[in-house]
Amino acid sequence: MISIFVPFDFSTTATYALNFAKSLATNYSKISITILHVVEIPLSTGVGTMGGGLDPIPDFENQLFFKELIDLRKKQLEALEKEYANSDFTLRTKLILGNAFKGISDAIHEAKPDLVVMGSKGTSGLEEIMVGSNTEKIVRTSPCPVITIKSETDVSTMKKVVFASDFRDSADEVASRIKRIQNLFNAQFYFVVVNTPGNFESTRDSMSRIRTFVQKHNFENIKAEVYNSLSEESGIIEFADDIDADLIAMTTHGRTGLLHLITGSIAEDVVNHSKRPVWTFKAN
Incomplete structure (x- = not known):
C-alpha cells in the first residue's frame, strides 16, 4: 500500500x-490518500497593558463563525469521502485545528507517508524573503518526498524528468529514489549539472561525475547534460523549459534556522519559481 x-x-x-494523487492509482494498484485540512484558529493581535502575546479571539461572534467554519469543513470532507468511496484507491480525510504548517508537518512526521503531494502558488519578493510559503516549509522539513503541483497535471504524460545535481554525492538512497521515480513514470531522465560563473568547471569534469554516478548505480535511459546559466536555480528552470520537461526532481538538505537564512536552498527556490511540478526529497 502506497500512502499519500x-x-x-x-x-x-x-x-x-x-487530482494528481488520484491519477497515481493508474500506476499503483494499492494507494491510500489522506486529505489533510487545517482550520486555523483565529488570533487576537491586541496586547494588553500586562503584555502577553497572541491569544485566541474570545468574543462570541468570532467563536460562532469559527464553529460554523469547522462544521462546513467537516461536511465538505465527508462529501469527498463519499464521492470516492468506490474508487480504485482508499481516501480518508483528517481535520486539524491550529497553525497550517505545524499541523501538516506534525501529521506527516507522525504518520510517515510515502509521499506528500501539495498545491503551490509559489512566493516572490518580500513574502518569499520574510515568510515563505507553507509548501516551501514542508519541502524543507518533510522526512518523505514532496511533489509540488501548480497546474493540472496528467501523470500519464510525464515522460521527461530533469534531475539536477552536482553529482558529487553518489549516495545509494538518492539513486534509489530516482529509480523509483523513473519506474513510476517510465520516463526519460536528464541528469544535468548547471555551470555558473561563480562555480565554473569544465564540461569534461561535470560529464565524468555524471557517468560515474550512472555506472555505479546501473541507470538506463539517461541523458547527461551540462547547462550554463547565471545561477543554479535559474539554470535548472531554464533547462527544464528548453527541453519542455514534465517534472523536475531535486534533493534538499532541509536546513532550518540560521543556516537556512544564510545559505538558503536551491530546491526551495526552484519550487517557488518553477511552473512545472517539482519532486523533492531530503538527502542526508
Whole structure:
C-alpha cells in the first residue's frame, strides 16, 4: 500500500494536487490518500497593558463563525469521502485545528507517508524573503518526498524528468529514489549539472561525475547534460523549459534556522519559481 498525504485548503491548486494523487492509482494498484485540512484558529493581535502575546479571539461572534467554519469543513470532507468511496484507491480525510504548517508537518512526521503531494502558488519578493510559503516549509522539513503541483497535471504524460545535481554525492538512497521515480513514470531522465560563473568547471569534469554516478548505480535511459546559466536555480528552470520537461526532481538538505537564512536552498527556490511540478526529497 502506497500512502499519500495531500494538504488540502479547497483552493484550485489543492484540487490539482488531489487530482494528481488520484491519477497515481493508474500506476499503483494499492494507494491510500489522506486529505489533510487545517482550520486555523483565529488570533487576537491586541496586547494588553500586562503584555502577553497572541491569544485566541474570545468574543462570541468570532467563536460562532469559527464553529460554523469547522462544521462546513467537516461536511465538505465527508462529501469527498463519499464521492470516492468506490474508487480504485482508499481516501480518508483528517481535520486539524491550529497553525497550517505545524499541523501538516506534525501529521506527516507522525504518520510517515510515502509521499506528500501539495498545491503551490509559489512566493516572490518580500513574502518569499520574510515568510515563505507553507509548501516551501514542508519541502524543507518533510522526512518523505514532496511533489509540488501548480497546474493540472496528467501523470500519464510525464515522460521527461530533469534531475539536477552536482553529482558529487553518489549516495545509494538518492539513486534509489530516482529509480523509483523513473519506474513510476517510465520516463526519460536528464541528469544535468548547471555551470555558473561563480562555480565554473569544465564540461569534461561535470560529464565524468555524471557517468560515474550512472555506472555505479546501473541507470538506463539517461541523458547527461551540462547547462550554463547565471545561477543554479535559474539554470535548472531554464533547462527544464528548453527541453519542455514534465517534472523536475531535486534533493534538499532541509536546513532550518540560521543556516537556512544564510545559505538558503536551491530546491526551495526552484519550487517557488518553477511552473512545472517539482519532486523533492531530503538527502542526508
